[in-house]
Amino acid sequence: PNFSLRLSARWHTSFRPTGGREQGVAKVEEYTLPAYFDRRENPLPDVCYVQNLSPEQKSLKEKEIGSWAALSNEEKIALYRISFKQSFAEMNQGSSEWKSVVGGMMFLIGFTGLVVLWQRKYVYGPVPHTFDAEYKAKELQRTLDMRMNPVEGFASKWDYENKQWKK
Amino acid sequence: MAHPLQLGFQDAASPVMEELLHFHDHALMVVFLISTLVLYIILAMISTKLTNKFILDSQEIEIIWTVLPAVILILIALPSLRILYLMDEINDPHLTIKAVGHQWYWSYEYTDYEDLGFDSYMIPTQDLAPGQFRLLEADHRMVVPVESPLRVLVTAEDVLHSWAVPALGVKMDAVPGRLNQTAFITSRPGIFYGQCSEICGANHSFMPIVVEAVPLEHFETWSSLMLEDA
Numbered sequence: 001p002n003f004s005l006r007l008s009a010r011w012h013t014s015f016r017p018t019g020g021r022e023q024g025v026a027k028v029e030e031y032t033l034p035a036y037f038d039r040r041e042n043p044l045p046d047v048c049y050v051q052n053l054s055p056e057q058k059s060l061k062e063k064e065i066g067s068w069a070a071l072s073n074e075e076k077i078a079l080y081r082i083s084f085k086q087s088f089a090e091m092n093q094g095s096s097e098w099k100s101v102v103g104g105m106m107f108l109i110g111f112t113g114l115v116v117l118w119q120r121k122y123v124y125g126p127v128p129h130t131f132d133a134e135y136k137a138k139e140l141q142r143t144l145d146m147r148m149n150p151v152e153g154f155a156s157k158w159d160y161e162n163k164q165w166k167k
Numbered sequence: 168m169a170h171p172l173q174l175g176f177q178d179a180a181s182p183v184m185e186e187l188l189h190f191h192d193h194a195l196m197v198v199f200l201i202s203t204l205v206l207y208i209i210l211a212m213i214s215t216k217l218t219n220k221f222i223l224d225s226q227e228i229e230i231i232w233t234v235l236p237a238v239i240l241i242l243i244a245l246p247s248l249r250i251l252y253l254m255d256e257i258n259d260p261h262l263t264i265k266a267v268g269h270q271w272y273w274s275y276e277y278t279d280y281e282d283l284g285f286d287s288y289m290i291p292t293q294d295l296a297p298g299q300f301r302l303l304e305a306d307h308r309m310v311v312p313v314e315s316p317l318r319v320l321v322t323a324e325d326v327l328h329s330w331a332v333p334a335l336g337v338k339m340d341a342v343p344g345r346l347n348q349t350a351f352i353t354s355r356p357g358i359f360y361g362q363c364s365e366i367c368g369a370n371h372s373f374m375p376i377v378v379e380a381v382p383l384e385h386f387e388t389w390s391s392l393m394l395e396d397a
Contacts, residue, residue: 040216142299
């Protein structure tokens, strides 16, 4: 196994088909065709953005061979735009999409609430009589009388001397 | 029984349940610590602007996140096994009760001294006395003497059922043709509710278990009365 790994590593480092499109000094990955993409962690893509230069861009490229101090600001920006589609600032800016997402989510939740309310009114039958307030009061009294969960739970929160909930 | 909207366990009414409560606290704390750590790591990963495309391996962190979980698992396993063996202790029950599951009621047999047996049906909602708990009350409760070691032999007459009382930390499947043994001691007097815990048909939710722990004299009075009625 070691023998074959060493062979393939040598193939990859010595024979690198780039088609003369290397942009910078970064190592070119050989496993796909070179493509351009704007990503923060890949600052120097494999290829320039503009592949087919117009005549002005070609003459600008000729001028780039000379001293860079002779280039005006617009020319430098034009050269940048030949190599890159978006600047870092443009690429990293956020969008307002999250507002639509949150708004849509809240709308759907609200709609679900309406459906639930409709169901309760028109679909479900009445609740058992044990939910009446008077019955619930008797249940509560019985729960306390039976000392339900007296250690840390329900009855432990009731003050039996003063007949009220503990503060 | 549980009060409305209760999230945690009921207070323990037997020593084993107390142990289970403490173990649950311990295990849940471990779970919360791990979850908080993972949540923090997720948030940190999402919100960072740093990138590194060339990480291949790292021996140090691999060792840490292999050894540390192993240690945590041991810390959980030791109390867990301790309770497991505690539940299996040889004990000397004062009383043996048979709980037999039927569709859809329980029957209890106290056959140590006399032949006492009775059925325990759920009280239907329309027949409840004011203050009784819906779907939990039964017409005859399983009365037991408080603070006495008890043995319950659980079986079923027809299909699978399960005899469970959460406050006592007891759950034992009722299998037809098989006797399953469980034991408990009630630490305090009271009424403890449970429900059938194995799907058994249409009224599976409507066959509750009610255990009433009373002082021994009251238990003797009760069993004499039940024998007369039978």
